[in-house]
Amino acid sequence: MASRNQQVARVLSLVSVWLLLHQSSHAFEFKVGGSQGWASPSDPNASVYNHWAQNSRFQIGDSLLFVYPSDHDSVLRVSKEDYESCNTEKPFDKFTDGHTVYKLNESGPHYFISGVAENCHKNEKLIVVVMADRSKHDSNGTHSPSPSPSPTPSPPEDMTPPSPAPAGEESPPPPPGEETNPTPAPSEDSPPHKNGAGSGVVGSIALFFASSLALAL
Numbered sequence: 358m359a360s361r362n363q364q365v366a367r368v369l370s371l372v373s374v375w376l377l378l379h380q381s382s383h384a385f386e387f388k389v390g391g392s393q394g395w396a397s398p399s400d401p402n403a404s405v406y407n408h409w410a411q412n413s414r415f416q417i418g419d420s421l422l423f424v425y426p427s428d429h430d431s432v433l434r435v436s437k438e439d440y441e442s443c444n445t446e447k448p449f450d451k452f453t454d455g456h457t458v459y460k461l462n463e464s465g466p467h468y469f470i471s472g473v474a475e476n477c478h479k480n481e482k483l484i485v486v487v488m489a490d491r492s493k494h495d496s497n498g499t500h501s502p503s504p505s506p507s508p509t510p511s512p513p514e515d516m517t518p519p520s521p522a523p524a525g526e527e528s529p530p531p532p533p534g535e536e537t538n539p540t541p542a543p544s545e546d547s548p549p550h551k552n553g554a555g556s557g558v559v560g561s562i563a564l565f566f567a568s569s570l571a572l573a574l
Contacts, residue, residue, distance in 0.1 A: 384418040386458070389469075389483060395425040395432060397471070401479035415487045420460045423469075427455030430481075431472030434459070440468035440484070443477035464489040 389395050390409055398405040423432045433448035451472065452459070461467065464487045471481040 383416075384420070386420040386422055387413055387415070388422045388424065395423040395430065395471075395481070397473075397476040397479045397481045404480055406481070406483040410483060410485050415461055415485055417461060417464060417487060417490050419487075420458050421469075421485065423452065423457040423459070425455055425457075427453055429473075430476065432457050432459075433470050433472050435468050435470055437466070437468055440470055440482060443470060443474050443482070445470065445472055445474050445477070448472075461485070461487045463487065 390406055393405070425432070432452040433445060434450040435444070435448045438444070439447065450459075453472070459469075467485045467487065469483040469485070470477040473481075
């Protein structure tokens with residue numbers, strides 16, 4: 358009996374590890390500048406790093422890897438104004454370890470420059486724009502309210518309803534251009550957003566798989 362419990366615990370542990378790996382597989386680490394790394398560009402007139410950033414899509418949870426010689430360079434995270442003027446005096450963050458990993462925890466633009474002002478003026482600078490996290494909005498299951506149908510207009514007061522036809526005679530057809538009992542067009546609802554239940558489905562499948570294995574042992 359004890360060996361069976363150990364086998365069940367082992368299966369559940371493997372499933373837990375798999376779930377952790379699945380959740381972390383969505384985050385990526387981008388090496389800034391590719392093989393060139395973080396260094397002063399050979400062409401000071403070229404926006405090498407911004408061109409590199411435009412070819413990638415950055416999301417919350419991703420990381421930037423800056424590789425540079427720690428005795429000659431550094432990385433500063435600065436404001437937009439300091440980015441444009443290459444002001445190295447008041448950065449938000451300063452990194453000098455030569456192998457800097459910066460995690461992107463907020464959406465919007467992030468500004469980085471070299472800690473050497475001369476290198477910054479040679480375009481050793483970078484803007485990374487992180488996409489907004491849509492999952493928080495989608496997880497609420499909310500969607501845009503559907504527009505209310507327009508009220509049916511009332512007939513003008515000076516219009517009197519037609520008199521009923523005498524017995525044995527058919528009522529005359531309505532005049533052209535008028536409809537009898539018009540039906541208002543149905544309103545179109547906005548398509549619902551995703552409710553962010555994908556991870557829950559994956560977890561349920563994994564736990565079902567683990568339970569099946571445990572029962573089979």
